[in-house]
Amino acid sequence: MDIVTARNLVFEYIRRDDDGNVEGIEKALDDVSLDIPEGSFVGILGANGSGKSTFAKHLNALLVPGDGTLWVDGMDTNDNDLLLKIRQTAGMVFQNPDNQIIATMVEEDVAFGPENMGVPREEMEERVEKSLSAVHMKDFREASPNRLSGGQKQRVAIAGVLAMEPKCIVLDEPTAMLDPIGRREVLSAVRELNEKKGITVILITHYMEEVTKADILFVMQKGKLVMQGPPREIFSRVEELERYGLTVPQVTALSYALRKGGIRLPEGILTREELVEELLKTGRLGLGMAPSVRKREAVNRKDAPFCINFQNVEYRYQPGTEMEVVALENVNLSIREGEFVAIIGHTGSGKSTLIQLMNGLNKPTSGEVYYQGVDISSKDYDRRTLRTKVGLVFQYPEYQLFESTVFKDVCFGPKNQGLDEKSAGRRAIAALQAVKFPEEHYYDSPFELSGGQKRRVAIAGVLAMEPEVLILDEPTAGLDPKGREEILSMVAELHEKKNQTVILVSHSMEDVARYAERLIVMMDGGILYDDVPGEVFKMADELEQHGLSAPEVTYVCRALSESSGLVLPELPTTVEEAAQAILERIRPC
Amino acid sequence: MLKDITLGQYYPTDSVIHRLDPRVKLAAVLIFLITLFAFQGPVAMGVCAAFLIFVIVLTRIPFSFMIRGLRLILVILIITALMNLFFTNGEHILWSYGVLKISIEGIKMACLMVFRLIFLILGTSILTLTTTPNQLTEGMEKGLRWLSYIGVPIHEIAMMMSIALRFIPILTEETDKIMRAQMARGADFETGGLIKRAKAMIPLLVPLFVSAFRRANDLALAMEARCYHGGRGRTKLKPLIYQKRDFISYFVLLGYVTAVIAASVWWKSR
Numbered sequence: 001m002d003i004v005t006a007r008n009l010v011f012e013y014i015r016r017d018d019d020g021n022v023e024g025i026e027k028a029l030d031d032v033s034l035d036i037p038e039g040s041f042v043g044i045l046g047a048n049g050s051g052k053s054t055f056a057k058h059l060n061a062l063l064v065p066g067d068g069t070l071w072v073d074g075m076d077t078n079d080n081d082l083l084l085k086i087r088q089t090a091g092m093v094f095q096n097p098d099n100q101i102i103a104t105m106v107e108e109d110v111a112f113g114p115e116n117m118g119v120p121r122e123e124m125e126e127r128v129e130k131s132l133s134a135v136h137m138k139d140f141r142e143a144s145p146n147r148l149s150g151g152q153k154q155r156v157a158i159a160g161v162l163a164m165e166p167k168c169i170v171l172d173e174p175t176a177m178l179d180p181i182g183r184r185e186v187l188s189a190v191r192e193l194n195e196k197k198g199i200t201v202i203l204i205t206h207y208m209e210e211v212t213k214a215d216i217l218f219v220m221q222k223g224k225l226v227m228q229g230p231p232r233e234i235f236s237r238v239e240e241l242e243r244y245g246l247t248v249p250q251v252t253a254l255s256y257a258l259r260k261g262g263i264r265l266p267e268g269i270l271t272r273e274e275l276v277e278e279l280l281k282t283g284r285l286g287l288g289m290a291p292s293v294r295k296r297e298a299v300n301r302k303d304a305p306f307c308i309n310f311q312n313v314e315y316r317y318q319p320g321t322e323m324e325v326v327a328l329e330n331v332n333l334s335i336r337e338g339e340f341v342a343i344i345g346h347t348g349s350g351k352s353t354l355i356q357l358m359n360g361l362n363k364p365t366s367g368e369v370y371y372q373g374v375d376i377s378s379k380d381y382d383r384r385t386l387r388t389k390v391g392l393v394f395q396y397p398e399y400q401l402f403e404s405t406v407f408k409d410v411c412f413g414p415k416n417q418g419l420d421e422k423s424a425g426r427r428a429i430a431a432l433q434a435v436k437f438p439e440e441h442y443y444d445s446p447f448e449l450s451g452g453q454k455r456r457v458a459i460a461g462v463l464a465m466e467p468e469v470l471i472l473d474e475p476t477a478g479l480d481p482k483g484r485e486e487i488l489s490m491v492a493e494l495h496e497k498k499n500q501t502v503i504l505v506s507h508s509m510e511d512v513a514r515y516a517e518r519l520i521v522m523m524d525g526g527i528l529y530d531d532v533p534g535e536v537f538k539m540a541d542e543l544e545q546h547g548l549s550a551p552e553v554t555y556v557c558r559a560l561s562e563s564s565g566l567v568l569p570e571l572p573t574t575v576e577e578a579a580q581a582i583l584e585r586i587r588p589c
Numbered sequence: 590m591l592k593d594i595t596l597g598q599y600y601p602t603d604s605v606i607h608r609l610d611p612r613v614k615l616a617a618v619l620i621f622l623i624t625l626f627a628f629q630g631p632v633a634m635g636v637c638a639a640f641l642i643f644v645i646v647l648t649r650i651p652f653s654f655m656i657r658g659l660r661l662i663l664v665i666l667i668i669t670a671l672m673n674l675f676f677t678n679g680e681h682i683l684w685s686y687g688v689l690k691i692s693i694e695g696i697k698m699a700c701l702m703v704f705r706l707i708f709l710i711l712g713t714s715i716l717t718l719t720t721t722p723n724q725l726t727e728g729m730e731k732g733l734r735w736l737s738y739i740g741v742p743i744h745e746i747a748m749m750m751s752i753a754l755r756f757i758p759i760l761t762e763e764t765d766k767i768m769r770a771q772m773a774r775g776a777d778f779e780t781g782g783l784i785k786r787a788k789a790m791i792p793l794l795v796p797l798f799v800s801a802f803r804r805a806n807d808l809a810l811a812m813e814a815r816c817y818h819g820g821r822g823r824t825k826l827k828p829l830i831y832q833k834r835d836f837i838s839y840f841v842l843l844g845y846v847t848a849v850i851a852a853s854v855w856w857k858s859r
Contacts, residue, residue: 060814084816092814099807102815104723104755111826113815118822128826146758160815361769384775392773400770402795412792416775447799461774 003168003200004036004059004090008068011054011223028054029065030223036202036216038073038167041194043211043231044204046220047245048451048480052204055220056172059202060092073167088117091161095173095478097153101145106137106156109145113164124163131162134197135189149347151182155189162193168200169193176206176478179347179507181547183207206480208235208249212270219244236268245482250510250552250575251275257579263586272552276559279582301517304336306373307469307501308358308390313367315353327353328525331367337468340495340502342512342533345522346547351505352395354522355471358503359390388417391467395474397458401446406437406457409446413465424464431464432457435490452483459487463494470494471503476511488515510551513537513573521548534570553578600718604649607719610835611728617842618716624849625708630856634704636849641708648719658714659707666703673699726751731829744820752808760801767796 011029014022028051036042046052057063058070061077073089075082091113094100103109110128119127132138135155145153154174161169171190175183187210194201203211211217217234219227221244227234234241235252248256255269255278263282269275310333317325328350335341345351356362357369360376360383368375376386394400403409410431414424432442435456441449446457459475472491476484492515494500506512512519512533519536521529523546529536537543537550540558554571557578561568572578606614625637645655659666677699679692720728730747737743768778771792778789 057810062810062814084818087814087816092811094807094811094814096804096807098759099804100811102752102755102808102812104751108723108826112812112817115823115825116816116818118824121824121826121828124824124826145755164815356769359773361772384777387773388775392770394766394770394773397770399800400767400774400792400796402792402799412776413774416777465775 001038002035003038003073004034004202005071006032006034006058006068007070008033009055009058009065009070010067011051011058011063012066027223029058031068032220032223032225033068034218034225034228036200038200039194039198040200040215041191041213042200042202043214043217044202044220045206045208045211045217045234045246046480047482049222050220050244051223052220053172054223056092056170056202056204059090059168059170061086062092084117088113088164089166090168090170091164091166093154093157093161093169093171093174095176097150097157097177098145100157101153101160104144106143106145106148107132107141109156110159110163113160117164127163127165128159131159132156134162134193135159149182150178151185154178154182154186158186158189158193166199168202170202170204172204173206173478174203175210180549181346183210208247208252208481212249219246221245231270232268234268235270245480247481247485251556253575254553254556254578257575258582261579261583263583272556272559275556276563279560280564282586301336301339304338306334307337307371308335309333309368309370309373310357311368311370313357313364313369315350315357315362316365319365326525328357331525331527333520333527333530335469335501335503337501338499340492340515340517341504341520342516342518343503343505343520343522344507344509344512344548345528349522350525351522352473355392355473355503355505358469358471359392360386361392385417388413388465389467390469390471391462391465393459393462393470393472393475395477397461397475398446398451398454400461401454401458404445405443406432406446406449407442409457410460410464413461417465427464427466428460431460434463434494435460436486452479452486455479455483455487456490459490469501469503471505473505474507475504476506476508484511491515509537509549510574513551513554533573537571537573557581598717599721600648600650600654602649604647604719605834606644606648606715608834609719609838610829610831611720611724612732612829612831613835613838613842614716614720615725615728615732617838618712620842620846621712622709624846625705625712628849628853629701630853632852632856633849634701636845636852637708638704640845640848641711644715645711648715650718655711655714655718659710662706662710666706669706670699670703673702722754723751726754727827727829744823748820756804759804760797763800764793764797767793767800 009029009032010027013026013028015024015026017023030051032051032055044052044055054063058065058077059072061072061083064078070077072086075086075089077086101109102112107128110131111124114124114127129138132141135158137152137155137159140148140152140156145156148156158169169190175186178186190201190203191213193199203214205211212231212235214231216228217231218225219234219241226244227237227240235248238248238253238256241248247253249270251272252269255265255275258279259265263279265278269278310331313328313331314326315328317323317327331354343351343354353362357364363377369377371386371390374381376383401409403412407425407428410428411424414427419427437453437456437460441453446454449457455475459472462470475487475491479487488511491502491504495502504512504516516533519529519531519533520527521536521543528546529539537554540550540554543549551573553575554573557568557572560582568581572581621637621640624633645652674691674695675689677692677695679694681693682690683693684691717725726747729750730743733743772778776789776792778786778793781789
């Protein structure tokens with residue numbers, strides 16, 4: 001029995017100019033036909049603007065097809081009389097945890113759906129209770145949503161849908177705004193619902209790792225359904241996926257690279273256990289040749305001058321009140337000019353406080369912060385100028401755009417520095433070029449750009465001040481795989497070509513391993529590790545105890561060296577390193 | 590300074606007043622305010638004061654905490670007192686200097702107004718100190734439901750109020766975030782004249798509005814997705830149902846009103 005049946009769905013967004021004339025038509029859905037069996041776990045993948053979200057909104061009858069038909073549990077979504085029944089059958093969870101919680105108390109929010117359906121009170125109690133236990137949030141029944149973490153909020157949102165007793169849950173990028181722990185919480189809750197209660201799950205995501213265990217994957221591109229099949233099959237078509245702006249899970253990428261290197265491996269390997277087993281089966285792994293020097297050369301910056309120094313820094317929020325919170329404690333840290341440093345840690349570990357201390361937005365409660373040897377919390381220090389030297393790109397920086405054109409917005413920083421119109425303009429153009437923003441959109445409104453383009457403009461807004469240090473707080477959050485890649489390689493280029501000092505806050509160990517020279521792991525307001533990534537990832541077990549992890553390929557290599565005696569001088573941390581290390585140690589047939 | 594504002598703040602403790610149905614409390618405040626201004630004379634004021642003290646004791650909120658709210662209106666209190674003291678026209682003039690004169694009536698009037706203001710603030714802060722904003726909204730929705738028969742969209746107003754309550758802390762946090770982000774781009778919110786400062790708010794306000802609209806849009810979708818279709822046919826997880834204590838309170842309230850009227854009538858007929 002299929003819970004969702006779509007036949008030749010078409011949906012068009014019509015753009016009109018100020019006079020109501022049609023300016024352009026964009027086909028968000030273009031002849032989409034698909035079937036989703038009841039009780040399955042389905043993943044929908046696609047770049048931004050591929051039509052995934054539009055499709056999701058159709059499942060909930062928030063949008064109705066312009067052409068074609070969509071049946072949800074046998075009900076035609078075009079039938080207005082069935083509207084509430086359909087929304088009850090296919091519940092929906094959205095991306096932003098804050099914007100979908102309606103009530104000021106968890107239990108009242110969970111009850112919102114049933115209240116609308118007119119469920120009697122006694123039954124409602126029961127439903128709220130059951131739904132909250134299903135997502136393991138029973139203890140937070142009377143909590144205020146504002147006090148919950150992102151992952152917890154999303155689980156409340158899921159409970160809110162569950163309380164309507166749906167047959168199917170549609171989740172539109174539910175993990176995009178969460179940290180790794182939140183992501184795991186949400187995913188395991190969703191998987192449990194699917195396995196234990198047989199609820200159909202339709203998960204839209206940009207993280208490939210989240211859908212490796214799905215029953216079916218659908219890939220969309222420009223409104224069209226371009227691929228469908230089980231994960232194993234979809235992820236074996238690496239090049240095709242790349243064409244659609246998508247990636248494959250890291251393990252799959254590694255096995256793909258190894259196959260290209262001549263090792264005979266089956267297609268579409270998804271888990272590290274699988275890959276290790278298959279590699280051992282080849283029987284060709286061995287001590288092989290002596291390992292050649294392969295590691296990325298560690299950059300020696302011992303002679304570079306220090307730019308940022310922290311000495312016994314402590315930071316408390318609202319000191320002296322009942323709500324006092326210690327955000328940072330006993331932090332000692334030096335960063336040299338030209339370094340590419342990554343900072344990793346959970347939400348609440350003190351990362352954001354740390355970077356705002358670097359540019360003087362926060363003042364240490366005790367201890368000192370020095371910039372180029374000068375104490376920045378001293379009374380007569382010009383912190384406004386410091387902020388232009390230590391450029392900080394906040395999380396979701398596109399939310400700060402405010403001017404009427406892209407160009408003007410980027411000029412805001414340089415003008416605040418006191419530059420005249422002309423030199424500010426010159427800086428702006430240089431910055432826009434550095435972020436590879438297309439020239440034909442310089443004078444467009446920043447609000448009409450796509451998410452990835454907006455982010456570039458916002459980063460350019462900080463670059464235009466020509467900062468000596470560039471700090472980026474999760475610059476890739478919420479972007480699709482291609483967008484993530486583009487932003488990161490742009491930052492890497494700035495670092496390489498202009499010797500820009502870069503401090504990157506990230507949740508992704510994979511990204512950090514690829515780009516950073518040095519990795520700082522934050523934990524509970526202190527520094528847990530501060531070393532080159534390869535060394536930090538040797539502590540994979542310790543990292544895991546703290547809810548963090550090493551890159552997937554590191555685990556694969558570690559398992560290989562443990563079970564086959566493969567000698568690795570250093571644990572590889574990126575796909576390229578891992579592929580090279582393994583290929584070098586394969587005996588020729 | 591901000592922590593001095595007790596008006597509109599909830600004081601979480603368990604008392605019989607806290608547990609009362611919000612409709613009772615709304616009605617009580619309304620009646621209290623009416624009696625406060627409709628009836629005169631020291632005896633009536635005394636009854637008001639006695640009733641107020643009786644309720645304050647029942648709330649179990651420390652008296653010192655409650656009068657903290659008065660500090661904010663101290664200036665207003667002083668001005669009111671002085672105005673009444675010096676500008677009331679009375680027969681028994683005790684002292685005068687130009688247009689300023691102090692009369693017995695003036696002293697009485699000043700006392701009356703100051704007491705009225707103090708009682709007004711205390712009375713309304715008891716309501717907000719013992720009732721969560723949510724309960725208030727619900728009390729309003731149910732207590733004023735009859736207004737919907739004459740076309741007042743009372744459910745919608747209540748829904749809007751409760752959503753506003755949910756989003757105030759979120760938007761406050763967001764304001765702080767945007768402010769910091771613009772400061773990181775060299776923006777200056779702290780120096781300069783009035784016009785310069787007003788101009789400096791643009792980079793803060795535009796993103797804030799854009800974000801508020803985006804959130805509103807998202808929230809509307811999320812509400813629709815969860816079958817929201819207005820107030821019709823809606824049930825409640827925690828419906829307001831009158832308990833025994835609520836009926837008792839209404840009787841107490843009735844007793845209070847009778848006492849005030851009696852006191853006022855007696856004072857006049859004296």
